[in-house]
Amino acid sequence: DxxxxxxxxxxxxxxxxxxxxxxxxxxxxxxxxxxRQDPGLGLRLIYFSYDVKMKEKGDIPEGYSVSRExxxxxxxxxxxxxxxxxxxxxCASSPPTLGTGRRELFFGEGSRLTVL
Amino acid sequence: xxxxxxxxxxxxxxxxxxxxxxxxYETRDTTYYLFWYKxxxxxxxxxxxxxxxxxxxxxxxxxxxxxxxxxxSSFNFTITASQVVDSAVYFCALSERNTGGFxxxxxxxxxxxxxx
Numbered sequence: 001d002x003x004x005x006x007x008x009x010x011x012x013x014x015x016x017x018x019x020x021x022x023x024x025x026x027x028x029x030x031x032x033x034x035x036r037q038d039p040g041l042g043l044r045l046i047y048f049s050y051d052v053k054m055k056e057k058g059d060i061p062e063g064y065s066v067s068r069e070x071x072x073x074x075x076x077x078x079x080x081x082x083x084x085x086x087x088x089x090x091c092a093s094s095p096p097t098l099g100t101g102r103r104e105l106f107f108g109e110g111s112r113l114t115v116l
Numbered sequence: 117x118x119x120x121x122x123x124x125x126x127x128x129x130x131x132x133x134x135x136x137x138x139x140x141y142e143t144r145d146t147t148y149y150l151f152w153y154k155x156x157x158x159x160x161x162x163x164x165x166x167x168x169x170x171x172x173x174x175x176x177x178x179x180x181x182x183x184x185x186x187x188x189s190s191f192n193f194t195i196t197a198s199q200v201v202d203s204a205v206y207f208c209a210l211s212e213r214n215t216g217g218f219x220x221x222x223x224x225x226x227x228x229x230x231x232x
Contacts, residue, residue, distance in 0.1 A: 031218070041224055042222045042224035045220070056215055105153075108160075
């Protein structure tokens, strides 16, 4: 089974702090994604990556950055946390698409971040 | 631009009723994929089904069935003889090619309550 592990289930941070959310997958997936989930808004894509050191902006990248130094690890960084970044953050990975047509996402359990 | 609309925010049914969850999408791509995911109360999103844009054949899996109609840009999900365990939030998603990889966006979700 694919395992996507997010380092923290619950975090409480203060405004202005730098926050790191870590995500690791164990299936050698090329594609990784960070979403935030808010009531009534569904999942919104923050950043995604299709290879090591490659990153693409999603629909709401402002206030976030990412790092992908190794294939299995995709980190989301909040340089200076703000209260409007209080949310549930979901990491996902997906298998290679070339020749397979597979694009389904495998999700971690989520990290609930509260910024005070 | 991509867009996924799930107009039903919440649906409440009594056990054994049939229920249909609606999904309408927008895309400029001719090659794309559609998905349904389930998020039970435990929180972790689970992949249910994938459909590519060239395959309009409807699919049935046990009590679940999916109706894909390109003419109306819809990908609806029907649960037959609903059960309490079907209570969850259901998300429709659309995936398109993007740079070196692909981008998947989600609708706002439909919360389904199945009462005993």
